[in-house]
Amino acid sequence: MKNRNKLDKKDSIIKAALDLIAENGFQGAPTSRIAEKAGVGVGSIYRYFKDKQELIHEIFNDLAEKINIEMLRGYDPGSSIREQYIRIAANTFHYLVKNPKVFAFTEQYFNSPFGVQHRLGMMLGHSGTGRHENPLLTIFKRAANEHIIKDFPQPVITALTFGPIVFAVRDILNGLIEYTDDAVSGIVEACWDAIKKDDLI
Amino acid sequence: MKNRNKLDKKDSIIKAALDLIAENGFQGAPTSRIAEKAGVGVGSIYRYFKDKQELIHEIFNDLAEKINIEMLRGYDPGSSIREQYIRIAANTFHYLVKNPKVFAFTEQYFNSPFGVQHRLGMMLGHSGTGRHENPLLTIFKRAANEHIIKDFPQPVITALTFGPIVFAVRDILNGLIEYTDDAVSGIVEACWDAIKKDDLI
């Protein structure tokens, strides 16, 4: 039943491109292969996306949105700042490990002509891709006001949080670090130690 | 002024390639452009390097060696573990900020078919590019033995150290974080807080 509607088709293009780019890099994802894998004609890509660039940017935006959502799984605005922080960091960590294609794609994305505009720092630290006010931003602001965390500009906080996570996820996916709940907890708690005021626990 | 000898020529190829790749990514550095910028014929590239790959690997090796050297500026084996750590982390930080092309190139390198083998974690955590036993490794081992830092596998320590540095350098270069000695100190000290045993200062 070739009964795919527009959304199906567009989605299958996005999915195919994501898979190919994650696995083989940009070089390994020519439009012809994307179309083949998506089960559509090459020309159709250009019906849904002006450009290959636009396709890639859109993939990234989709992923960023998903990540922003996944970060907040089980997020409890009533819990302590530390718990909120740990929660969000761990969510991000687990999500990336469990979705290595998402991770691989974003890594590709940032190190390419594409990612020049969209810096991860911006995305996570500022107001995301525009749609969702990034909750981390809120937490950090509150934490700063309450003097719970060090008096760093927000991008520094972001770097201290997501730098280790990204590096650790990479090592896990490469088999250098074992993926266990304890390992993840240890790392995100260490991140907290990095940003929390020294006299607090 | 036609006074270039062999080394000059090879060096100018390396420099041209480094510049172009750092600024435009691998896609923006075709051999023709490298040759043009280096002021040599295209064919000359292949006199000095078997491949474009080899050229790129050699650039990376050169940079890695330089970084390893720069990390150790003023390194004092007699000082405390914490001081050694801070010193090395800050050295790395400053070097990357002051050499944005080195930073940009290595970022490109690791997210490309080229960098699959040479993982940053390996390079920094293990014995570097072969010549220098990475002093960080030594420090971490000693620190672990003396129970000064948390009981993490070494790649985790590495992630907690270089993750934030890399992310912060990127933000500085993008103008999101102001580059001051205080900012750098703050960040590397925060990294130390992340890895040090909780009951220590």
Added chain:
Amino acid sequence: MKNRNKLDKKDSIIKAALDLIAENGFQGAPTSRIAEKAGVGVGSIYRYFKDKQELIHEIFNDLAEKINIEMLRGYDPGSSIREQYIRIAANTFHYLVKNPKVFAFTEQYFNSPFGVQHRLGMMLGHSGTGRHENPLLTIFKRAANEHIIKDFPQPVITALTFGPIVFAVRDILNGLIEYTDDAVSGIVEACWDAIKKDDLI
């Protein structure tokens, strides 16, 4: 008059390549020139053929098939061995003289990396390119069983038959030998004399 369909295009590529290779050798047939002569873009060659190699092999296979067919024109399984032999040899001879490009191409083909696998002896002596059981093989076997021809291994028979033909065709095309029916008959009959048992006529 833009009325070419797929086959036309593929055919025009094959024809252009055949012409160029026959006239100028492999060196004189770069893809750019083939495309130009065929009236297509360079890229189109690679839509129909994986490789330049594949193009060349396919040309050869086409020609081999045609030759195999032409060899059998008017072939009468009921006639004497000698008549069958003469018929086939003469057919081959005439075909090559009348199709000098076919001749030139195959000569190029066999003395090149391409022809290493496909030796002419094999092609003619064994089961051809696969489709048609080579009738010469059958004849030779029967002749050997009936002790009509000398007790030579089959490749020797082949050499004694096609060696002179190839050399003579070359000389005809170069104007060294005049092309007449008598000349052809004389040569192929001489070939028969070479292989027939001495006491037979």
Added chain:
Amino acid sequence: MKNRNKLDKKDSIIKAALDLIAENGFQGAPTSRIAEKAGVGVGSIYRYFKDKQELIHEIFNDLAEKINIEMLRGYDPGSSIREQYIRIAANTFHYLVKNPKVFAFTEQYFNSPFGVQHRLGMMLGHSGTGRHENPLLTIFKRAANEHIIKDFPQPVITALTFGPIVFAVRDILNGLIEYTDDAVSGIVEACWDAIKKDDLI
């Protein structure tokens, strides 16, 4: 003792080129490799030969001369025409089998832009490379006058003689025909049968 004089140097270039071309074809014999194998600088090739072309033509001429000499080993002008013919044909045959590089080179040579001018038929049938009146020519003339061989133009005789030899040598070198004295005798005698008048033995 790097005491090579001009002739040595020129010879080593010729020898190196012959080897490389015979083994790898023209594509496998770039001037750089020839120079390397010859133990000279690339530039030196151009001191002894105007061109790569000239080098190759000269190699061919040298080989043709050698072949012409080898054809005549043990040649006895007093013996019968048949014996003279057999002798020369067998000499050629053995020489080519025992000097596969000579064979391989000439095969390469003729199927390349180089060999367009110099056709084998010309070389062998006419007055060789100019220096030696080809003795075969003399024999054939005498034989024709005495009505011992068929009344063929001389290039036809040549084709009937060297066609089978070349094809058979190729098959021997490819392992399709076993190389024995009997095989060689059988073939050259068959060639004689091809050209001799029918009523003679």
Added chain:
DNA sequence: CATGAATGAGTTTTCATTCAT
């Protein structure tokens, strides 16, 4: 709308030839 054949600019790489040393 969907398709995929066609395109050609652009990429890496080779190699005969030159010429400063």
Added chain:
DNA sequence: CATGAATGAAAACTCATTCAT
């Protein structure tokens, strides 16, 4: 004379993009 570093034209091949069907 001998050298080999330097050159750039030319080769095979790729791929984003277009457009006739």
